[in-house]
Amino acid sequence: KQEVTQIPAALSVPEGENLVLNCSFTDSAIYNLQWFRQDPGKGLTSLLLIQSSQREQTSGRLNASLDKSSGRSTLYIAASQPGDSATYLCAVDFDGGTSYGKLTFGQGTILTVHP
């Protein structure tokens, strides 16, 4: 069964810290991996998409890496701010041969950045 796991489940840090969120997946045959953030009661905001042929992607203070051989991805957030507080979700599009974009989500990491 194809599964996605996120560690830690929750993280609380002081403002200004650099932090790493972890995502692991059970099958190395993937199309891509996408990181999202979700604020309470809201929809998902796409942060970064990493194609299976890529090793990392960067957007502002965010950097996501992908290691297919070990089944891992990390999201690095530099100089965290209270506005970064949200749930972060990792989602994998496993290569099932159809490429319809069926995403399998991890359970998420709840991030709290306190002033």
Added chain:
Amino acid sequence: DTEVTQTPKHLVMGMTNKKSLKCEQHMGHRAMYWYKQKAKKPPELMFVYSYEKLSINESVPSRFSPECPNSSLLNLHLHALQPEDSALYLCASRLGQGGGEQFFGPGTRLTVL
């Protein structure tokens, strides 16, 4: 413009009602999705439409009926729902087959009484 819109934002319905959720995008995307999200859980895929054809149905009960009238619009028709169907319903879209970023709408908060 990377926007997916959903209406209504909130919906309260009884178990005998018929209602519909609407999703719209004008990004030229040809794949559209319905997800269901319960509190403190990740989204779960319900349906996938690819080029206006239903491509994936994740064994969703027939009281949920999707419809894709055109490439920009996706509906979810609801009938005889149960209280356990109360959830946040999310719509998403992406360019088409072969990978790519999925963009999500803000969701419809559904409460079934």
